Amino acid sequence: MGTPLSPREDQTLEVIDRLYDAYPDTTISLNFSTRLELLIAVMLSAQCTDERVNSVTADLFETYTSAEEFANADQDELAEAISSITYFNNKAKYIRSACTDIVEIHDGEVPDTMDELTDLAGVGRKTANVVLQHGHEIVEGIVVDTHVQRITRRLGLTTEEYPGPIEADLMSIVPEEDWKDFTHLMISHGRETCTAISPDCGDCVLEDICPSSKDDNEVDLASGDPW
Known part of the structure; x- marks a missing residue:
């Protein structure tokens, strides 16, 4: 027994x-087609509705299509592109920094461990858990x-x-x-x-x-x- x-x-x-x-x-209500899009969508979703995030990323993911493009994005232009999102200036900085590390440290691929994800700017355990679960099919928490x-x-x-x-x-x-x-x-x-x-x-x-x-x-x- x-x-x-x-x-x-x-x-x-x-x-x-x-x-x-x-x-x-x-299931998850954020729209994404790649692990990078998932990561960025979740970063944008903090203190913001998924509905709003989906409306913004519909155009955002057509403008910026790779980690390298986000990393090299002009800060003001990226912030303007997400300006209807809460804390858009800070989130633009986090996205650019995280994508720089993805390019320089992870060969352009979104990492698949909790430690590597939470080392990225603007990524805490909540965001990392979502990316692992829905991007890598890894459930750690x-x-x-x-x-x-x-x-x-x-x-x-x-x-x-x-x-x-x-x-x-x-x-x-x-x-x-x-x-x-x-x-x-x-x-x-x-x-x-x-x-x-x-x-x-x-x-x-x-x-x-x-x-x-x-x-x-x-x-x-x-x-x-x-x-």
Whole structure:
């Protein structure tokens, strides 16, 4: 006989099962066709909607088609091209710097390890996890964005407050084969039902197993998109 599951593990499995039923086709919503495009799209998505990023990258990826072209881009011209994105000046600098390293250190290819990715300018563990999962089919962890951060705390799956500890906590209770999908299930549920303000608990498939659904004083605990 195997080791009995803890109540938190039991609840996690029930959450995953119900959300798979509710969102069977959930996946990443950023548009990309190469690993480089994925990396840049994720960098741009910090504290910005995927919808906005997709509208910007539709033209951006036609203008700049390689790491070398991004690395050699004029700062002002690149910033202007992404000016409707939050923090566009800083993100333009990060993109140019990251692409310079990709060209000079990685022979123009987006690296496939956590350490090499997080060594790039503007790339934290969240961004690296997304690139590894969807660009290289390597799953090393769970992407913790604001939806994951908010909903897992509301569900009582974790009491941690910050992305790093939340990820480590979730990796101990979410089956490894679900790590990649777990984030997208949370994102879909966060957009559809468990919104940051005024979540629709009455129409939530998790209402009966969510301790926060009966908490009238609950406040949102995630107010920024951690990289």
